[in-house]
Amino acid sequence: MLHISALEKLVHELSRLPGIGPKTAQRLAYYILRTGNEYPERLSEALLRVKAEVHDCPTCFNYTDTDICRYCEDSHRSDESICVVEEPSDIMRIESSGAFRGRYHVLHGAISPLEGIGPKELKIKELIDRVEDGLSGTGPAIKEIILALDADLEGDTTILYLAKQLQGKGLKLSRIAHGVPIGSDIDFVDDRTMGRALQNRVEL
Amino acid sequence: MLHISALEKLVHELSRLPGIGPKTAQRLAYYILRTGNEYPERLSEALLRVKAEVHDCPTCFNYTDTDICRYCEDSHRSDESICVVEEPSDIMRIESSGAFRGRYHVLHGAISPLEGIGPKELKIKELIDRVEDGLSGTGPAIKEIILALDADLEGDTTILYLAKQLQGKGLKLSRIAHGVPIGSDIDFVDDRTMGRALQNRVEL
Ligand SMILES: [Zn+2]
Ligand SMILES: [Zn+2]
CATH class of the missing domain: 3.40.1360.10 (Dna Topoisomerase Vi A Subunit; Chain: A, domain 2)
Incomplete structure (x- = not known):
């Protein structure tokens, strides 16, 4: 509990992003507070602009x-x-x-x-x-x-x-074809990929 | 290159956050676009509110x-x-x-x-x-x-x-004292911590 409602709200919104857990969201929120300068405004503007312009x-x-x-x-x-x-x-x-x-x-x-x-x-x-x-x-x-x-x-x-x-x-x-990625070692390819690579073999 | 300036700007601002590289920033930006509804506005508002209210x-x-x-x-x-x-x-x-x-x-x-x-x-x-x-x-x-x-x-x-x-x-x-964390196995404590734990030993 941060006991500051604006900060808790920001942590809550950030933690809705994929791959951002509550701990990371809190770290990001503190970073945003600490940077001071115009960063919160710039990020806020970028969010609204993407919503307004991109379709x-x-x-x-x-x-x-x-x-x-x-x-x-x-x-x-x-x-x-x-x-x-x-x-x-x-x-x-x-x-x-x-x-x-x-x-x-x-x-x-x-x-x-x-x-x-x-x-x-x-x-x-x-x-x-x-x-x-x-x-x-x-x-x-x-x-x-x-x-x-x-x-x-x-x-x-x-x-x-x-x-x-x-x-x-x-x-x-x-x-598109499935198979062994170019440049990758055959040892590291999983069974399903190898199965597909054999199935989809190309005649020479 | 995303070729959409508003999207590139959002990726740029997100990638300034600690621990968020360009790849992650791009994934987050696409998520923000995709969620539709009011998420960009809510995050934007939370950013401005934290800046305005927290001191x-x-x-x-x-x-x-x-x-x-x-x-x-x-x-x-x-x-x-x-x-x-x-x-x-x-x-x-x-x-x-x-x-x-x-x-x-x-x-x-x-x-x-x-x-x-x-x-x-x-x-x-x-x-x-x-x-x-x-x-x-x-x-x-x-x-x-x-x-x-x-x-x-x-x-x-x-x-x-x-x-x-x-x-x-x-x-x-x-x-504050440095030493072996409670509940942790002595095998997993690094040398410097163990050195401090010995130095700061408490008489029984
Ligand atoms: Zn098209
Ligand atoms: Zn105080």
Whole structure:
């Protein structure tokens, strides 16, 4: 108990952040008090600004501070491929590989019955609409959909659901490969990854 | 690069917090965006409120949101003993032990020549003033000063400096004991702690 209500409130709010326990939140709150100068104002302003300026791109649901996001706007990218990801932050991982030059679609999560997240909580209908608009000619034609979802139960469940929804529309549908990370020692790869790496072996 | 200036600014401000690297800051910023609802506003308000309401107690320099802090105000505590600590958060550690019922004095740091923190950067003059006010009768008489500073180089340096400043004023001056933590296995105690525990042995 800090016995100072404003300080307790700040600790409470900070401890709602992921990975920040009550002890860490208290340490951060004391740091914020101690720094004096303009730090609390600057952080406060940054929080309000992000809330005011950043919104979902109406096409792909990536975060953006412009009408449509930079990946949807870029005329040098192909309209024919859409890479589907769970979170906006996943786009950066794919971009930094330089291996994809199409468009994106952000689901904002993955199907998780345990957490009460079903297909309706995700931007799945919006993905189907993009495909349908291509088929009817009201949007750009889409030929390929690459599912770059997490390699966990939720990702797998979402892939199964999407595959069912998207089949029969003449699309090339794929998921990114699982296997041994480049540069990693085979000794340190877990059994499931090794199983997948063997299953997905590529002919030479 | 997130390519969204409001988001980059938030990541930048969050990564100034202690123990929060750029990766963690980015994860927190995305969480803040994703939570939607009123979280950014609530955290922002908590930051501004702590800045506006919390200040140093004019007597002991503990944080408080009232004119003087609860420990200085409590008439059931003894005026004769002052426990000197580095940070306001240290007071809680001492209070929860229930072993001290006097007043406090917060230095707001410890002497650290490497970090450019000398005696003038700390509330040391204010501590001497409290002692002098007791001697001259303009404040409550102080009989004992307990130094509860960190058991590191900065704490030790500060203790040496304070001992020199406070000697010859008829005070009982002590520092808290170092030794083997209660409940801990002797095998796991480091050499310096064990050295101190032997030096500070208590006759039975
Ligand atoms: Zn977009
Ligand atoms: Zn006080």
